[in-house]
Amino acid sequence: MKAFAELLNRLVLTPQRNAKIRLLVDYFRTTPDPSRGYALAAIAGTLSLTAVKPALIRDLLLERMDEVLFQYSYDYVGDLAETVSLAWEPPADAARADIPLGEIIERLQRTGRTEVRSLVRDTLDRLDSSGRFAFLKLVTGGLRIGVSARLAKQALADMGGKDVGEIERLWHGLAPPYLPLFLWLSGDGEMPVLKTPAVFHSVMLATPVAERELEGLDPADFAAEWKWDGIRVQLANSGGVRRLYSRSGDDISGAFPEILDAADFTGVIDGELLVGGTARSNRATGSFADLQQRLNRKTVSRRLLAEFPAFIRGYDTLFSGEQDIRPEPFLVRREALSALIDSASPQHFDLSPLVSFSSWEELDRLRSSPPEPVIEGVMLKRLDSPYLAGRVKGPWFKWKREPFNIDAVLMYAQRGHGKRSSYYSDFTFGVWTEGEDGTALVPVGKAYFGFTDAELAILDRFVRDNTVERFGPVRAVRAEPDAGFVVEVAFEGINRSTRHRSGVAMRFPRISRLRPDKLPRDADRLETLQAMIAARA
């Protein structure tokens, strides 16, 4: 555990990509199996452990520590796992030998829910403070170390002198602790052969179009497609096995039986999951809100199947039959896709059409006023681009519609955590509406990012100087027509909601600008938000 804990400590504080890779490679080279495989899983997010609740680790510490002293400590450190790892005092007779990460993970996997408490206590007693921190972050699922799965794979490639594409191709067919993978990378074994058919293959992702980026690119080299507002999926039918995966590789087959039934072709396709009618039927396509009725369900009722039928709008082909065509250029893969969809069920599959354009200005106009509300922008794909795993900059771009904007009034603030533990950085904001007692603010959302550090300092100062009431950790701030703070909130979408008092729910709201130039009375009204929903429906 010592080596893993030190690796985490270093990764968190190391900004340079190459230095991170070197730390990872050195760790993978010097750490034995299965610990290194579990470390890889922890970093790449493929490790599944019975989650330990933060309340449990707090309780364990309070078995040994005065609650007031704990509170002083937690307030000072600002992170529960770190507080417990630092303040924990093992009994004088505790064994001090280091426990390998692999042993800890395997012990956790064997342990039932009822024995977790004593296992966590015992493990904390045996580790040093860095080890305790790493352990607590692992079991509470809060391992944030600034290393993407992609970076970890790059380190694996460097370790074995392989191409990262090879690692990506194998990735979803392997599982922790990745023994055959490390055997191959250390030069002691053959490249692992994937036995499971219809495994998930990493999807290709686009990078956002940056300001002025298109000026240097030739429109003739690119195809454009609408960016549909559904969820990105991968459908595989291979070796007689059918699977539907989300873009992160979660198996969501159970929630969409009609798609699985209709997938009577062999191959792997990439597309957008939507509900309603396909372009080949004469029913309208549903909105993202409609699609949400079908998400996060293990099974699906007959009524939902009839009311919100799902279909796939095809983007790309990875495997045609059993043949991997990812190295082929985009247009060739699209030909294969088009042929496949032509002969597939018209209610369940259609082809995402290409948008013809001759200049970036023309495409910009099309992007800003798309023909259907369920479009959230355009995608640009180089005609010659192979299908590459992960987010590679250059071949594919996404060019979104401008997000929605409103002016809202700050109502409540709460302290942030981690880097922002000493600042009021979580904000609830509201807009005006007519209530029983006349015009009043109604909260419409919460945001805790979007602002710069300098803007955060201004917001924090405002909160401290204008608190009118406290509810535990929450402060209510002054918010009257002529006194208060207006912020511009940007968000990606808006839906009706029965869970919120305001009746609206925003997607990804963020504070995009501070508007000290405006008075709260100038902020938007709830009707504006309701009109945004109506415009999308």
Add this chain to the structure above:
Amino acid sequence: MKPETLLYPAPKGLYCEKGNFYIDPVQPVERALITHGHSDHARAGHGHVLATRETLDIMRLRYGDGFCGASEIARLGETIVIDGVRLCFHPAGHVLGSAQVSIEANGTRIVVSGDYKRRPDPTCLSFEPVPCDVFITEATFGLPVFHHPDDRAEVLRLLQSLGQFPERAHLVGAYALGKAQRVIALLRRQGYHAPIHIHGALAKLCEYYQREGIDLGEIRHATVEGENRPDLAGAIIVGPPSAFSDRWARRFAEPLAAFASGWMLIRQRAKQRGVELPLVISDHCDWAELTQTIRDIAPGEVWVTHGREEALVRWCQLEGIPARPLHLVGYDDEGE
């Protein structure tokens, strides 16, 4: 005599009315007792200063010959009487020359420990517990989360990084008095004998430590002007932490920022300062040592000066030891 009549906090610092002197006053006074040379405790401009020889030397190095009207050397363990108040200096283990002061009158003894630590330090004498009625302690790291690791292991982490990133210059932030010399001495004890480069702000104090017989090995100046100035790839450079965010640091090969301080235990502190390699090396007591020291001395009462006094006072209450915070201002409890 009641202890709070013998010594009490006044606007200029802790004041002994009977002897008419202050301890570590934050403003110029007629007569001052100084526990150690850190600039928040040892200020220039007092009429008369009583301190250990090393502390007086350090003040002279920092402020020049006219740092006070008159100075007087206090020898460790020797009693001095001022207007019926018996004074004695004892080693505090904080930095070279650091001392605790015991003050006794009419059968009441108060020990002002200044800043202190209990770990062995190759650059200064170890703390000596002195029995007393009132023990005045700092609480810089007075929270149960502070457990300083073994300083040798921390130095080994620096050497390991040097092996892992030999193309990068390793910049170690360390306060100019005490910490810098301790880090260098620790590196030497771990068998690191290559020249160690220092920022100009450390030069006088490093020379002084070496004159006092503390072996720091070969010290070179990091700041060399001219055409062929070295980029110091793979070398260790010690300097004040403030210099590292400066243009000064950019002259070196891919600088890797380390920082030797007790605060580096808290991850966000390291992150906020842009430190890549935090080294938890402190010249103060951690929580276990603060509480152990109070147990060792078993005073009738504990007064807490600066730092996280509320937690230490709480601990004393739980242990049944009368304790109170003094709320002294002017001491930099973050600077380490």
